[in-house]
Amino acid sequence: MKLVSYLREETDQLAILVDGLLYNTQELYPDLPNNMGMFLMMWEDVIDITKRADALLKEGKNPSSAIGIPVNSVQLLSPVPFPTSCRDGYAFRQHVAAARRNRKVPMIPEFDQYPIFYFTNHNAIQGPGEIVCMPDHFEKLDFELEVAIVICKAGRNITAAEADDYIGGYMIMNDMSARTLQMEEMLLNLGPAKGKDFSTVVGPMLVTADELEPLKVPAKDGHTGNNFNLKMTCKVNGIPVSEGNMGDMDWTFAEIVERCAYGVNILPGDIIGSGTVGTGCFLELNGTGKLNDPDYTEQWLQPGDVVEMEVTGLGTLSNTIVKEDTDFSLLALKKKA
Numbered sequence: 203m204k205l206v207s208y209l210r211e212e213t214d215q216l217a218i219l220v221d222g223l224l225y226n227t228q229e230l231y232p233d234l235p236n237n238m239g240m241f242l243m244m245w246e247d248v249i250d251i252t253k254r255a256d257a258l259l260k261e262g263k264n265p266s267s268a269i270g271i272p273v274n275s276v277q278l279l280s281p282v283p284f285p286t287s288c289r290d291g292y293a294f295r296q297h298v299a300a301a302r303r304n305r306k307v308p309m310i311p312e313f314d315q316y317p318i319f320y321f322t323n324h325n326a327i328q329g330p331g332e333i334v335c336m337p338d339h340f341e342k343l344d345f346e347l348e349v350a351i352v353i354c355k356a357g358r359n360i361t362a363a364e365a366d367d368y369i370g371g372y373m374i375m376n377d378m379s380a381r382t383l384q385m386e387e388m389l390l391n392l393g394p395a396k397g398k399d400f401s402t403v404v405g406p407m408l409v410t411a412d413e414l415e416p417l418k419v420p421a422k423d424g425h426t427g428n429n430f431n432l433k434m435t436c437k438v439n440g441i442p443v444s445e446g447n448m449g450d451m452d453w454t455f456a457e458i459v460e461r462c463a464y465g466v467n468i469l470p471g472d473i474i475g476s477g478t479v480g481t482g483c484f485l486e487l488n489g490t491g492k493l494n495d496p497d498y499t500e501q502w503l504q505p506g507d508v509v510e511m512e513v514t515g516l517g518t519l520s521n522t523i524v525k526e527d528t529d530f531s532l533l534a535l536k537k538k539a
Contacts, residue, residue: 205408206281207281209279217271233251242471289473290377291318326402330520338532346376346378346379347482348477366411380400417431427455438509450479488502506523
């Protein structure tokens with residue numbers, strides 16, 4: 203099942219997407235909530251009836267008088283417009299190893315011992331459309347090609363063996379990154395903050411696991427949880443720049459959820475990203491290019507650039523980079539030594 207949130211009369215409307223048409227949930231069945239926040243809160247009470255409606259629509263049988271709305275006629279929002287939190291993982295060994303190789307430092311052994319994550323700004327979650335950036339963001343502005351999940355029921359101290367039951371669905375994630383801000387602040391030995399907090403993009407839809415069942419593949423040896431053979435690509439201005447596969451995740455989402463929920467309540471509406479797939483950002487691509495050729499010309503995102511991410515089964519997430527009309531700069535405010 204594919205779930206979409208879109209702008210309707212200045213609020214977020216939840217709909218099922220079937221064959222390019224959106225069917226508003228509450229018009230299919232009056233008892234269904236009309237927004238994703240409530241849908242996730244009521245997940246166990248509403249998921250079965252919603253899946254039945256989805257199955258009927260796929261058979262060409264409308265279970266109600268709901269009228270299908272062309273998906274390209276509305277403004278899509280993040281599938282989860284108001285997440286309760288947003289964490290981002292570090293699940294792809296290829297990306298981590300390449301980034302460290304490019305910095306000429308050895309692979310960190312702790313990567314293979316346990317999954318990690320950081321918290322980012324859940325109030326900066328957005329969907330397809332414009333990404334508005336400040337001047338400092340354009341100091342090495344980057345995309346990050348990822349997949350994300352959303353939690354659909356509350357839990358605590360969840361084991362990896364049971365964690366997939368807490369995953370409502372999957373969506374594309376672009377963890378936007380301002381690398382100069384990020385690298386400067388991380389010199390102080392805390393995680394990324396201002397380099398990451400201005401925009402995290404997810405969408406264009408939330409896809410439930412049953413939809414991806416034919417693409418399921420085993421987790422890596424010694425790991426637990428669902429994994430899927432989903433090709434991941436990114437284009438900038440129509441030019442391919444990145445290609446990977448969700449099946450290459452070394453840590454599964456189930457294992458990341460296990461760590462997230464240790465001693466902590468996870469809640470419906472929590473978003474958790476996979477971390478960047480191998481080759482999935484300019485930071486890694488530029489580092490590899492310069493390692494092989496000292497004269498390599500670095501590429502970073504510029505105003506007007508169109509970033510298109512496509513993942514098998516999850517659709518295409520498209521965003522345009524826009525410059526804020528201001529000269530205000532945090533980098534210019536740094537104190538002199």
